[in-house]
Amino acid sequence: MKKKHKVLLGLRTPLLGFLALFLVLGFFTLFQTTAQAQEEDAISSVYDIKYEDINMKEWNKRIRQEEFDRILPQVMREHNVDMWIHVMRIANPDPFGAEELGSTSGVFVFTDRGDKRIERAVLGRRWGASHRGRREQGNLVEESGAYDIIYDPIRIQEPVGGPMSEYDYRFKGLKEFVEARDPKRIAVNFKHDLGPWVTYNRENDGISHTDYLLLTEELGIKYASRLVSSEYVMMDYIVKTVPSEIKLLKKMRKAEIEHIKKVFAQIVPGKTTDLEAGVTVFRRRSTGVSQRGRTKGYEKAVIQGGDIVTAECQGMYAYVLRKGETEPPPDIKKLWAEYLKIDKILADTIKSGLTPRELQKIHKRKFEEQGVILRDNQLHMVNPKNDFPVYAAGFDPEKTHLSIDAHGMEKGAHARKDENYFGPRIGSLGPDWSKNIPLPLNHHFVLEYFFYMPSPFSEDKDQYLFWWDHEEAIATPNGVEYLSSPQKELYLIH
Amino acid sequence: MLIRKFLFYTLFLCLFLSFCSSEKVESGSTDTAMTKAEAQEIMNQIRKDKFDLILPQVMREHNIDMWIQVMRKGNPDPVSANLGSTSGVFIFTDRGEERIERAVFDHSSDLVRECGAYDIIAEPEIKIPLTDYPECRIPLRELYRAGGTEWPGGPKTELDFRFKAVGEFVAKRDPQRIALNYLEDLGSPIFYEFPRLRSDGISYTDYKLLVKALGTKYAKRIVSAEYLITDYLVRPVKSELVLFKKMRKLIEESFKRQFAEIVPGVTKFSDLEGSRSIVDKNGNRGRDDYVLQKGDLICLQGGCQSGCYLDPEWKFGNLYEVAFEYGYLSEGDTELPPKLKKAWADALKVRKIIEDNVKAGRTAGETFEILKRKIEEAGFIYVNRQIYNKDLDLEKTQVPLDMHAAGAGIYAPRIGPLGPDWQRDMILPLNHHFYLEYWVYVPMPEWGEGKYLSLQFHDGAIATESGVEYFYPPPLEIHLIK
Numbered sequence A: 001m002k003k004k005h006k007v008l009l010g011l012r013t014p015l016l017g018f019l020a021l022f023l024v025l026g027f028f029t030l031f032q033t034t035a036q037a038q039e040e041d042a043i044s045s046v047y048d049i050k051y052e053d054i055n056m057k058e059w060n061k062r063i064r065q066e067e068f069d070r071i072l073p074q075v076m077r078e079h080n081v082d083m084w085i086h087v088m089r090i091a092n093p094d095p096f097g098a099e100e101l102g103s104t105s106g107v108f109v110f111t112d113r114g115d116k117r118i119e120r121a122v123l124g125r126r127w128g129a130s131h132r133g134r135r136e137q138g139n140l141v142e143e144s145g146a147y148d149i150i151y152d153p154i155r156i157q158e159p160v161g162g163p164m165s166e167y168d169y170r171f172k173g174l175k176e177f178v179e180a181r182d183p184k185r186i187a188v189n190f191k192h193d194l195g196p197w198v199t200y201n202r203e204n205d206g207i208s209h210t211d212y213l214l215l216t217e218e219l220g221i222k223y224a225s226r227l228v229s230s231e232y233v234m235m236d237y238i239v240k241t242v243p244s245e246i247k248l249l250k251k252m253r254k255a256e257i258e259h260i261k262k263v264f265a266q267i268v269p270g271k272t273t274d275l276e277a278g279v280t281v282f283r284r285r286s287t288g289v290s291q292r293g294r295t296k297g298y299e300k301a302v303i304q305g306g307d308i309v310t311a312e313c314q315g316m317y318a319y320v321l322r323k324g325e326t327e328p329p330p331d332i333k334k335l336w337a338e339y340l341k342i343d344k345i346l347a348d349t350i351k352s353g354l355t356p357r358e359l360q361k362i363h364k365r366k367f368e369e370q371g372v373i374l375r376d377n378q379l380h381m382v383n384p385k386n387d388f389p390v391y392a393a394g395f396d397p398e399k400t401h402l403s404i405d406a407h408g409m410e411k412g413a414h415a416r417k418d419e420n421y422f423g424p425r426i427g428s429l430g431p432d433w434s435k436n437i438p439l440p441l442n443h444h445f446v447l448e449y450f451f452y453m454p455s456p457f458s459e460d461k462d463q464y465l466f467w468w469d470h471e472e473a474i475a476t477p478n479g480v481e482y483l484s485s486p487q488k489e490l491y492l493i494h
Numbered sequence B: 001m002l003i004r005k006f007l008f009y010t011l012f013l014c015l016f017l018s019f020c021s022s023e024k025v026e027s028g029s030t031d032t033a034m035t036k037a038e039a040q041e042i043m044n045q046i047r048k049d050k051f052d053l054i055l056p057q058v059m060r061e062h063n064i065d066m067w068i069q070v071m072r073k074g075n076p077d078p079v080s081a082n083l084g085s086t087s088g089v090f091i092f093t094d095r096g097e098e099r100i101e102r103a104v105f106d107h108s109s110d111l112v113r114e115c116g117a118y119d120i121i122a123e124p125e126i127k128i129p130l131t132d133y134p135e136c137r138i139p140l141r142e143l144y145r146a147g148g149t150e151w152p153g154g155p156k157t158e159l160d161f162r163f164k165a166v167g168e169f170v171a172k173r174d175p176q177r178i179a180l181n182y183l184e185d186l187g188s189p190i191f192y193e194f195p196r197l198r199s200d201g202i203s204y205t206d207y208k209l210l211v212k213a214l215g216t217k218y219a220k221r222i223v224s225a226e227y228l229i230t231d232y233l234v235r236p237v238k239s240e241l242v243l244f245k246k247m248r249k250l251i252e253e254s255f256k257r258q259f260a261e262i263v264p265g266v267t268k269f270s271d272l273e274g275s276r277s278i279v280d281k282n283g284n285r286g287r288d289d290y291v292l293q294k295g296d297l298i299c300l301q302g303g304c305q306s307g308c309y310l311d312p313e314w315k316f317g318n319l320y321e322v323a324f325e326y327g328y329l330s331e332g333d334t335e336l337p338p339k340l341k342k343a344w345a346d347a348l349k350v351r352k353i354i355e356d357n358v359k360a361g362r363t364a365g366e367t368f369e370i371l372k373r374k375i376e377e378a379g380f381i382y383v384n385r386q387i388y389n390k391d392l393d394l395e396k397t398q399v400p401l402d403m404h405a406a407g408a409g410i411y412a413p414r415i416g417p418l419g420p421d422w423q424r425d426m427i428l429p430l431n432h433h434f435y436l437e438y439w440v441y442v443p444m445p446e447w448g449e450g451k452y453l454s455l456q457f458h459d460g461a462i463a464t465e466s467g468v469e470y471f472y473p474p475p476l477e478i479h480l481i482k
Helices: A002-042 A056-079 A096-099 A140-144 A174-181 A209-224 A230-238 A243-266 A330-349 A356-369 A389-391 B002-026 B035-062 B110-114 B142-146 B166-173 B203-218 B224-233 B238-261 B338-357 B364-377 B421-425
Strands: A083-088 A106-111 A119-123 A127-130 A152-157 A186-188 A225-228 A280-281 A307-310 A316-319 A372-374 A399-407 A406-411 A419-421 A443-454 A464-476 A479-482 A491-493 B066-071 B088-093 B101-105 B121-122 B127-129 B136-139 B177-178 B222-224 B275-278 B298-304 B322-329 B434-442 B452-464 B467-469 B479-481
Touching: A056 A096, A056 A230, A056 A243, A083 A096, A083 A209, A083 B479, A096 A230, A119 A174, A140 B467, A152 B088, A174 A209, A186 A209, A209 A225, A230 A406, A243 A307, A243 A316, A243 A464, A280 A464, A316 A330, A330 A356, A330 A399, A330 A443, A330 A464, A330 A479, A356 A372, A372 B136, A399 B479, B035 B088, B035 B224, B035 B238, B088 B166, B101 B166, B166 B203, B177 B203, B203 B222, B224 B364, B238 B298, B238 B322, B238 B434, B238 B452, B238 B479, B275 B322, B298 B452, B322 B452, B338 B434, B338 B467, B364 B421
Parallel strands: A083 A186, A127 A152, A186 A225, A316 A491, A372 A399, B066 B177, B101 B121, B177 B222, B322 B479
Antiparallel strands: A083 A106, A106 A119, A280 A307, A307 A316, A399 A443, A406 A419, A406 A443, A443 A464, A464 A479, B066 B088, B088 B101, B127 B136, B275 B298, B298 B322, B434 B452, B452 B467
16 A cells, blocks of 8 residues: 555656646747747738728729729720620639629620710629528629619529529520610620730630620620620720829828838848748849749748848838948949939830830830840740850840830729739730730839849859839829839848 | 656657657548549549540530530639649540540640540640740740740730641541530529539630631531530549549548537537538527537538538549538437437438439439329428428428439439429439439427428439449438437
């Protein structure tokens, strides 16, 4: 009995010890995790921007209204279209319809009835709540206040079957609607001329062939023979901006600048990574490796002295000082001056009303005058990638190479800004048709360009320093209007 | 002594930590879990078997010499998993031999090139005009591999390359009837346009480009591939059933694990990943935060991975499995309460009727009529809607049916009242793979007016000439959870 006690006691002692040890370890782990979490929380990313003072839903509503009031009559009349039918099905994702028009299903019909205002109707099979009570499509159409005629959404509950299928209902009643308006030219969402660039493989083509057959069957020969592609109407509708949109973009930019300044201030060289801060880091790396960390295995970089930290979409740049440095070294200063020079030329020359083709000629001349070689391909993307010496052969080692891809941006009534390639595109990329579209008034685009500056101070064998800008801006008849004052001096991170 | 203690604690700590880490690695794995490579191997086998066995059958039955299936990433097509790519122009040609020729044009996928199921893979070479550099040609695939980059533009757009070389290819084979993926007759069920089973097919843009590539002579020969595709999808091959068996086993393991995890008074309904419905002993239905109690009847739903909603990473496309099983939280009793026992007995009786009467060779509509009659003769009330009718005989169990084709296909052939008539007009092929989807609604007046107990079933099965066979046994009992 005594022995047993001893054994138990013998076990209890280390057991208590374990408990104590685990408590201590647990406390430390907890403390460490909490501290780490707090530390991680403290690093804010560029992407964390929340636009807290902006009621995006209300702004989008206003933009949609303005687009319908101002842009719709313009684009339909410019392209001699009396009726624009946009057919959407959930199975065929249509981001334009989902956000600009407000639904992923339905038949949206815009009719020019000769009045100032274009009539806006939402017909067809627009899905409402399911029998389970869910309304996955939302109520944007109803809430937008932008439509004159709205057919009720369809409650989704499969009925007992019969001879009819879904196809019998898709365009039911549309013929009467069209007949009553008797349009001469009807634009429908399919593509004819304005295809994407050659290697793009995610294009949404618009209406299915099945739907086209159903639509033409419903309309009958008279109206079916009046169908044309809506691609030009749609493109112009997307690329033209409205005043509230520009106002919103400036408001968003203000919030972005404040936020990014805070992010830059939080960066601790040697500790913060580019991913944590949501920034791009320009860094001299060895041949074959992306100078902005796009090569596999180089995506995550701890920010360090000598780096240029960028929020390129806002045109914000900071230099990270090395130990002992009080200002950027000469090659970085030269790089910054080169950026300001190139940006100024673009800001002065890109004007609404000009086509990208006209701009190409202007740019070639202007940049040549400034000793900059304007090139079609992006030097870092030519195979083998990021192998600059190969491609520098035969070129003047004193001259900067520049490649422009100032493509469109779209905000419209979308939840967030996005790149838009369906429209004018300044620079060498994009199909020829995108060079012939004049920049609309207040064209929303990005000053995207890459330049490669020879660097005599370089320690590595790459003789080019890379620069990338992707700043959103507006093209006016007088040149570029920035959404915020352009940065004049490199920020410094100590 | 201190050293001994220190060593002991250190050893224990090491053991504890190693135990923690090994548990982390092992967690979530099951005997039947599949790696991506295994899943791909299974799909490859199915693809090859379907091409070898089903494709010649359906093309000849529908008098089709060439089947052109056009798919684009921007226009999701559920047939894509069967063919191995979300994009490409797939051309199947009956050249009079046993084997159907299989060719793929335009940009497709690595899987298409690697699966060994295709005879011809032709990708367009993109001509890249570079002003500062010698013009070069590069296969699209290589371009994507090089980082998916865009090159300086030119007069061409992506539309110009979509059907490159297709015109010559078709002319050389001179098909009399060309089936193309669009629909004319076999419209989807009313209110049904979700892409899970079938989309509308080729876009109008693509149709115009294809017609231009083929020229008038061959464009005139185009017909809808709807019958062919439907038949191609609904006829299973053995390897497909092996996959379904594997899936069902995964679901079964998940059910067992979840039932074993239930602790009455502690486990919440929402804690169970497959929670479908719960009803307590008084007929009240529980919601997500409901804590499971003794006397509850719980229904778990298992599908491919969990729930019935397809995981976007699901590697088997429109091949998926959904099943239900039930558990009763015993109140100390050794068997089910009488009413529950009766409900289960009714469910098994209905299942037996289905097993004996669903046979290959009949149309779905004929089978449906037979089942309705047999169900009534067995003392049940057949109901058309999946809604309990409180005004019918309270002594009788009500039974609705919706025995649609399994995962692949657009629910057709469909033995039941839902969907357009063409779904009932289809003949059940030999080894037709379908779901025994039915309900039993047992009136429960003791729970209150209009109350009833519902049991739903959705077990995969095969229709043979002599009746139903299973590739995995359906549930034989309600699990008794003690």
